Amino acid sequence: MTRILLSSVAAAAVLVSAQGAVAQTEIQWWHAMGGNLGEVVNDLAAGFNKSQSEYKVNPVYKGSYTETLTAAIAAFRAKQAPHIVQVFEVGTANMMAAKGAVYPVYQLMADAKEPFDPKSYIGPVYGYYSTTDGKLLSMPFNSSTPVLYWNKELLSKAGLDPNKPPKTWPELGEMAKKAVAAGAKCGFTPQWQTWTMIENYGAWHNLPYATKQNGFGGTDIELKFNDAPRVKFIQMLADWSKDKTFVYGGREGKSTALFTAGECAFHIASSATASAIDKALGSDKFGMAMMPYSPDVAPKPQNSIIGGATLWVLQGRPAAEYKGVAKFLNYLASTPVQAKWHQETGYVPVTLAAAEVTAKDGFYKKFPGREIAVEELTLNPPTDNSKGLRIGNFVQIRDIVDSELENVWSGKKDAKTALDDAVKAGNEQLKRFEAANK
Amino acid sequence: MEKRVTFHERWLPYLLVAPQMIITLVFFFWPSGQAIYQSVLIEDAFGGNSKFVFLDNFIHLFNDDSYFASVRLTVVFSFLVATIGLAVSLLLAVMADRVIRGATAYKAFLVWPYAVAPAVAGVLWGFLFNPSVGIVAWMLQGIGIEFNYVTNGNQALTLVIIAAVWNQISYNFLFFLAGLQSIPKSLIEAAAIDGAGPGRRFWDIIFPLLSPTGFFLLVINIIYSFFGTFGVVDALTKGGPGQATNILVYKVYNDGFRGQDLGGSSAQSVILMIVVIALTFVQFRFIERRVHY
Numbered sequence: 001m002t003r004i005l006l007s008s009v010a011a012a013a014v015l016v017s018a019q020g021a022v023a024q025t026e027i028q029w030w031h032a033m034g035g036n037l038g039e040v041v042n043d044l045a046a047g048f049n050k051s052q053s054e055y056k057v058n059p060v061y062k063g064s065y066t067e068t069l070t071a072a073i074a075a076f077r078a079k080q081a082p083h084i085v086q087v088f089e090v091g092t093a094n095m096m097a098a099k100g101a102v103y104p105v106y107q108l109m110a111d112a113k114e115p116f117d118p119k120s121y122i123g124p125v126y127g128y129y130s131t132t133d134g135k136l137l138s139m140p141f142n143s144s145t146p147v148l149y150w151n152k153e154l155l156s157k158a159g160l161d162p163n164k165p166p167k168t169w170p171e172l173g174e175m176a177k178k179a180v181a182a183g184a185k186c187g188f189t190p191q192w193q194t195w196t197m198i199e200n201y202g203a204w205h206n207l208p209y210a211t212k213q214n215g216f217g218g219t220d221i222e223l224k225f226n227d228a229p230r231v232k233f234i235q236m237l238a239d240w241s242k243d244k245t246f247v248y249g250g251r252e253g254k255s256t257a258l259f260t261a262g263e264c265a266f267h268i269a270s271s272a273t274a275s276a277i278d279k280a281l282g283s284d285k286f287g288m289a290m291m292p293y294s295p296d297v298a299p300k301p302q303n304s305i306i307g308g309a310t311l312w313v314l315q316g317r318p319a320a321e322y323k324g325v326a327k328f329l330n331y332l333a334s335t336p337v338q339a340k341w342h343q344e345t346g347y348v349p350v351t352l353a354a355a356e357v358t359a360k361d362g363f364y365k366k367f368p369g370r371e372i373a374v375e376e377l378t379l380n381p382p383t384d385n386s387k388g389l390r391i392g393n394f395v396q397i398r399d400i401v402d403s404e405l406e407n408v409w410s411g412k413k414d415a416k417t418a419l420d421d422a423v424k425a426g427n428e429q430l431k432r433f434e435a436a437n438k
Numbered sequence: 439m440e441k442r443v444t445f446h447e448r449w450l451p452y453l454l455v456a457p458q459m460i461i462t463l464v465f466f467f468w469p470s471g472q473a474i475y476q477s478v479l480i481e482d483a484f485g486g487n488s489k490f491v492f493l494d495n496f497i498h499l500f501n502d503d504s505y506f507a508s509v510r511l512t513v514v515f516s517f518l519v520a521t522i523g524l525a526v527s528l529l530l531a532v533m534a535d536r537v538i539r540g541a542t543a544y545k546a547f548l549v550w551p552y553a554v555a556p557a558v559a560g561v562l563w564g565f566l567f568n569p570s571v572g573i574v575a576w577m578l579q580g581i582g583i584e585f586n587y588v589t590n591g592n593q594a595l596t597l598v599i600i601a602a603v604w605n606q607i608s609y610n611f612l613f614f615l616a617g618l619q620s621i622p623k624s625l626i627e628a629a630a631i632d633g634a635g636p637g638r639r640f641w642d643i644i645f646p647l648l649s650p651t652g653f654f655l656l657v658i659n660i661i662y663s664f665f666g667t668f669g670v671v672d673a674l675t676k677g678g679p680g681q682a683t684n685i686l687v688y689k690v691y692n693d694g695f696r697g698q699d700l701g702g703s704s705a706q707s708v709i710l711m712i713v714v715i716a717l718t719f720v721q722f723r724f725i726e727r728r729v730h731y
Contacts, residue, residue, distance in 0.1 A: 248589050403684075406680045432699075437482070437487065
């Protein structure tokens with residue numbers, strides 16, 4: 001007993017002296033990356049800690065996005081906020097409205113006199129988290145974009161060329177029907193339907209999601225996604241669901257199970273799902289391509305928008321510590337770190353340079369399809385409709401859209417009624433948000 | 439002889455009640471007070487921009503059709519969870535009470551589900567009934583029932599009810615079993631000698647004598663179905679498809695924690711609190727009169 005006591009006292013003494021000797025400033029980073037992603041995050045922090053000795057970044061896994069945000073809010077209210085917190089993209093407008101709580105990245109960089117070049121970033125990645133005049137609010141971290149996956153075996157079985165993906169929605173429909181006729185249980189299923197089938201379908205065809213540049217120009221906005229092309233598109237999917245050409249697999253990422261089980265011929269999902277699909281089906285059993293487009297809506301696709309999360313810097317810490325935060329964010333955006341992040345996780349890099357390095361390394365040759373996400377995002381310079389979305393109470397609005405789409409899939413409503421109802425209920429949420437943030 | 443306990447020190451009774459009072463104040467009254475306070479404010483989640491809006495949050499709720507849909511759903515859901523849960527566990531308890539060989543093993547198995555957290559129960563049932571990989575869904579398909587709780591609202595609600603009931607059965611079972619075992623055997627034997635069959639004995643003797651336990655469990659089950667079923671819904675359906683399983687407590691969580699709308703969410707929990715207080719009051723006022731202690 002005495003020995004244990006003695007050795008623990010000794011250990012404590014060593015710890016204290018170690019801290020005294022280095023006098024590092026600790027930077028708390030709360031994130032929502034579990035499992036393998038969490039390990040990559042720890043690697044990133046360790047890399048930064050090794051690169052210099054003044055600051056020590058301490059990454060802490062706080063659970064899901066919601067749990068992480070809730071924990072950060074509670075900590076902020078108790079004046080114990082972490083320096084950096086990871087927040088999902090749909091929380092952007094609400095975070096911006098939290099004046100006095102967030103420290104915009106452009107201002108942080110200016111205050112800390114750290115170099116910062118917006119031009120090196122990929123347009124839609126940067127744009128999603130910046131103001132209308134191009135000032136970055138939060139640091140893009142894990143961003144992805146929807147891409148088309150297809151099951152080569154199911155296409156071969158249907159007598160189709162397994163290496164030729166569809167380019168348009170009518171083509172996809174025909175191929176999916178053939179696959180179902182040849183025995184596939186499901187032709188096509190989308191992941192995160194509100195993000196892929198409504199938000200990204202809009203950006204891809206240059207259609208607005210909401211007024212005032214999708215909400216970038218102000219909070220007094222109205223939703224616009226019940227336009228004729230999207231009503232037609234959703235109705236088409238609903239009609240497809242009668243013969244299983246389209247199968248609804250649940251909210252968020254649940255439908256991916258259908259594709260990884262080899263039941264579906266086509267899947268539209270986040271580019272970051274690639275490694276999970278690779279593990280489940282095998283590298284040579286699936287292909288990746290750009291999302292199809294509707295030629296009667298746009299002659300060619302515009303560009304896709306991102307999803308994922310971003311790093312917000314919170315106020316309420318001593319000014320000197322923010323210098324370290326700025327240095328760390330710059331470290332994260334540096335080319336080798338971004339290239340590593342992109343290659344290990346499947347998320348898109350935040351800078352073009354990182355994508356170029358990845359291409360030069362031959363990574364895309366080894367893993368064909370991993371370049372599709374960046375290609376989609378940089379297909380054309382983003383327009384007001386394809387820069388991103390800045391929607392207040394977006395979490396609630398996505399829930400509304402999810403449940404109205406489910407009403408379409410179950411046959412309770414036709415596409416027009418459901419989208420009109422979703423816009424109506426969503427506008428109520430926007431009014432509430434505007435009233436709260438006047 | 440004076441039977442009543444009396445305290446000679448004036449402060450002693452207060453001291454003895456103090457721990458209970460402190461716990462009640464800190465863990466029940468303080469959070470409830472906070473909820474009431476938040477329900478008349480609109481503010482951003484970080485606590486800045488706080489505005490007093492009086493009853494706006496409530497008015498907004500009462501003008502919202504989907505809120506009333508959720509209220510109706512919760513009434514149906516709670517009724518079914520409580521009645522099915524009580525009926526099934528009473529049946530199981532009566533059966534287990536009669537078993538002679540291996541009784542302990544039966545009882546242990548029946549108590550097991552209570553060790554499973556509601557969220558895990560949700561995942562388990564979701565896995566069994568999963569339309570693409572679930573074994574039960576597959577068997578149902580074999581007999582011609584297309585089971586897909588992902589798109590079919592009624593099936594989703596059924597599944598959530600089954601999972602919620604399953605999770606609560608053990609708790610009810612334990613209390614019913616204890617209640618059954620405290621009924622004097624002599625009463626039942628006397629009835630048997632008088633020629634009463636098992637059914638008659640159950641309805642005329644056992645059931646009335648069990649009524650205090652049953653009443654207690656009714657209150658607990660109603661409260662469980664209002665508040666404790668959150669984990670099941672979250673793991674299974676997240677309130678969908680459509681609004682088919684969006685019960686009030688799930689809506690409170692969703693708007694408050696996922697949506698960061700603390701004002702609206704607090705208003706909902708205040709209403710929920712009032713409803714449960716009213717329900718419990720009604721139960722004590724009217725049903726308890728029919729209970730034989």
